[in-house]
Amino acid sequence: MKKYVLGADIGGTTVKLGLFTTAGELLEKWEIPTDTEQSEKILSDVAESCKEKLRGKGVSPEECLGIGLGVPGPVRPDGSVDMCVNLGWQEKQVKKEMEELLGIPAAVGNDANVAALGEMWQGGGNGCENMVMVTLGTGVGGGIIVNGKVVSGAHGYGGEIGHLLMNPHETRKCNCGKTGCLEQYGSAPGLVRMVERALEDGETDTILKNGEVTAESIFRAARDGDAFAASMTEQFAEILGRGLSYLAGVTDPEVFVIGGGVSRAGEVLLEMLQRHYKAYVFGRQKETKFSLATLENDAGIYGCAKLMMG
Amino acid sequence: MKKYVLGADIGGTTVKLGLFTTAGELLEKWEIPTDTEQSEKILSDVAESCKEKLRGKGVSPEECLGIGLGVPGPVRPDGSVDMCVNLGWQEKQVKKEMEELLGIPAAVGNDANVAALGEMWQGGGNGCENMVMVTLGTGVGGGIIVNGKVVSGAHGYGGEIGHLLMNPHETRKCNCGKTGCLEQYGSAPGLVRMVERALEDGETDTILKNGEVTAESIFRAARDGDAFAASMTEQFAEILGRGLSYLAGVTDPEVFVIGGGVSRAGEVLLEMLQRHYKAYVFGRQKETKFSLATLENDAGIYGCAKLMMG
Numbered sequence: 001m002k003k004y005v006l007g008a009d010i011g012g013t014t015v016k017l018g019l020f021t022t023a024g025e026l027l028e029k030w031e032i033p034t035d036t037e038q039s040e041k042i043l044s045d046v047a048e049s050c051k052e053k054l055r056g057k058g059v060s061p062e063e064c065l066g067i068g069l070g071v072p073g074p075v076r077p078d079g080s081v082d083m084c085v086n087l088g089w090q091e092k093q094v095k096k097e098m099e100e101l102l103g104i105p106a107a108v109g110n111d112a113n114v115a116a117l118g119e120m121w122q123g124g125g126n127g128c129e130n131m132v133m134v135t136l137g138t139g140v141g142g143g144i145i146v147n148g149k150v151v152s153g154a155h156g157y158g159g160e161i162g163h164l165l166m167n168p169h170e171t172r173k174c175n176c177g178k179t180g181c182l183e184q185y186g187s188a189p190g191l192v193r194m195v196e197r198a199l200e201d202g203e204t205d206t207i208l209k210n211g212e213v214t215a216e217s218i219f220r221a222a223r224d225g226d227a228f229a230a231s232m233t234e235q236f237a238e239i240l241g242r243g244l245s246y247l248a249g250v251t252d253p254e255v256f257v258i259g260g261g262v263s264r265a266g267e268v269l270l271e272m273l274q275r276h277y278k279a280y281v282f283g284r285q286k287e288t289k290f291s292l293a294t295l296e297n298d299a300g301i302y303g304c305a306k307l308m309m310g
Numbered sequence: 311m312k313k314y315v316l317g318a319d320i321g322g323t324t325v326k327l328g329l330f331t332t333a334g335e336l337l338e339k340w341e342i343p344t345d346t347e348q349s350e351k352i353l354s355d356v357a358e359s360c361k362e363k364l365r366g367k368g369v370s371p372e373e374c375l376g377i378g379l380g381v382p383g384p385v386r387p388d389g390s391v392d393m394c395v396n397l398g399w400q401e402k403q404v405k406k407e408m409e410e411l412l413g414i415p416a417a418v419g420n421d422a423n424v425a426a427l428g429e430m431w432q433g434g435g436n437g438c439e440n441m442v443m444v445t446l447g448t449g450v451g452g453g454i455i456v457n458g459k460v461v462s463g464a465h466g467y468g469g470e471i472g473h474l475l476m477n478p479h480e481t482r483k484c485n486c487g488k489t490g491c492l493e494q495y496g497s498a499p500g501l502v503r504m505v506e507r508a509l510e511d512g513e514t515d516t517i518l519k520n521g522e523v524t525a526e527s528i529f530r531a532a533r534d535g536d537a538f539a540a541s542m543t544e545q546f547a548e549i550l551g552r553g554l555s556y557l558a559g560v561t562d563p564e565v566f567v568i569g570g571g572v573s574r575a576g577e578v579l580l581e582m583l584q585r586h587y588k589a590y591v592f593g594r595q596k597e598t599k600f601s602l603a604t605l606e607n608d609a610g611i612y613g614c615a616k617l618m619m620g
Contacts (some may be wrong), residue, residue: 032412038455074593074594082594114354128464130463132527134518142559142560144560144561146456146459146461147459149456149457151456151560151561151562152437152562153440153561153562153563154562154563154564154565154598155562155564155593155594155595155597155598156562156594157558157559157564157593157594158560158561158593159560160559160562160595161559161560163559163591163592164555164556164559165552165555165556165590168552174541176592176593177592178590178591178592218409242478245474245475246474246475246556246559246560247557247560248467249452249467249469249470249471249472249473249474250452250454250459250468250469250556250557250560250561251454251463251468251560251561252461252463252464252465252466252467252468252470253463253464254464254465280475280488281473281488282473282486282488283384283465283467283486284384284392284465284466284467285465285467285470287465288464288465302345
């Protein structure tokens with residue numbers, strides 16, 4: 001009787017872990033550090049920690065459906081990766097290695113995709129089989145869900161929406177090596193850069209000229225009536241709304257779930273995104289809903305568990 | 311024993327029909343006119359024609375898995391449509407009506423999506439579970455296949471790639487009511503319009519200034535060394551390659567299958583599309599293959615049959 005399932009969201013600093021019932025209840029969550037100095041040990045550290053937790057809980061491996069893993073990078077259909085820069089991994093058979101270490105089945109997904117699955121299962125996209133989760137943080141991440149399943153793509157690049165070309169005239173390079181990517185504008189650093197440029201160009205009629213400029217301070221200034229800050233957040237929302245229109249023209253989701261640090265701006269951000277999005281789509285695409293992610297840092301472990309459950 | 315399956319691709323002028331074995335062999339294909347003057351009769355005409363064919367072949371309804379239908383418009387998950395302008399249909403329960411008329415199960419899909427499914431099953435995308443079919447004709451149609459299934463979307467707008475925004479500075483309206491859509495440039499009329507504009511603006515150093523300008527004549531002139539025509543087909547391929555890069559950032563297909571009238575330009579078109587596409591993507595997305603559709607007008611009936619088979 002498989003009553004339990006494990007989730008491990010492997011990030012560059014910590015591994016978040018969770019033990020769930022197959023009904024979706026999070027029984028316990030914990031963290032271990034990611035030892036990127038000894039990157040070949042990361043998976044065995046995860047396995048050891050899981051074994052210890054199962055023992056402590058009196059759960060036998062036979063009662064465990066398996067473990068879902070989220071990793072920061074493209075994942076191939078067979079559960080292997082080309083490389084995960086942030087973990088120091090080159091070519092690695094992640095699924096196979098974990099199954100050998102833990103003796104139970106494993107499933108592996110990209111971290112952004114897995115977070116989307118978590119939000120679909122128990123969060124802001126609950127009940128939607130067709131959704132897109134957009135994570136607005138230091139980058140722009142996307143997790144595409146179609147018919148209840150993550151779209152990882154033929155090469156593991158499904159949902160890599162941060163690198164959609166938005167501005168063919170850009171000269172600065174994105175981390176990916178291209179220029180004009182969505183992430184260069186629609187992320188927290190992108191918004192900050194836009195404001196800093198305007199300040200360098202002599203914009204003075206704003207409270208942002210004093211003090212540290214962060215995505216948070218820009219949204220706060222906009223909320224407090226700073227017209228310059230408001231126009232910057234509108235530009236930010238315009239480019240993201242346009243990016244979302246491309247998603248709608250491809251998979252036509254029922255809902256966009258917006259997460260990541262920038263989403264703390266809340267309903268005001270949703271309203272702006274939706275307004276710009278609507279201007280770029282047609283017909284019933286205009287009915288696509290917008291909601292905020294609700295699981296915060298736990299989206300990954302929920303999604304890992306769900307990935308394993310299929 | 312379900313040995314047979316029917317496909318009916320309902321277009322504005324004719325309904326193309328096919329009787330297949332469930333192994334994918336096309337046993338017979340035929341056509342009937344689409345009676346748009348009496349649009350409420352279209353489905354019963356299809357049902358009558360199928361019954362007659364089955365009788366003639368000595369196939370009993372019990373041996374028939376069902377019938378797949380392709381219709382020109384967005385299709386809801388329950389097999390109903392909002393409207394199909396070209397057929398004179400308003401709100402219609404297509405699946406339900408056909409099941410009552412024919413007494414066997416029915417499945418309904420959008421025509422572009424269904425054509426993609428046909429190419430996946432027995433055509434240019436054969437063996438690929440993750441592909442996109444792009445139809446370049448009077449419009450730009452898309453059919454997205456993920457894990458072997460059509461992505462129809464929450465509102466039936468999956469694969470409506472003809473209306474991705476490519477040019478925010480456009481002033482002319484697209485048929486959809488927006489401006490700057492991919493279809494305004496990447497279709498046969500789009501290419502012709504681009505050339506006609508340049509001719510009006512005084513371009514004279516081209517054989518295209520004499521005679522009728524069509525997508526075919528433009529590609530022919532380019533092939534024959536006309537530099538102006540070649541630069542126009544490059545512009546055409548650039549904008550399409552950019553559109554395909556958006557698809558790659560969302561579903562990351564294994565292959566793009568290019569069909570429709572413009573695809574008769576053949577390998578030279580594929581080479582151009584792939585070159586421009588590659589400039590807009592990163593990492594292993596650059597490995598996405600390009601191939602020509604092979605089923606031509608039969609893609610729809612193949613896809614209808616496959617849709618029914620699941």
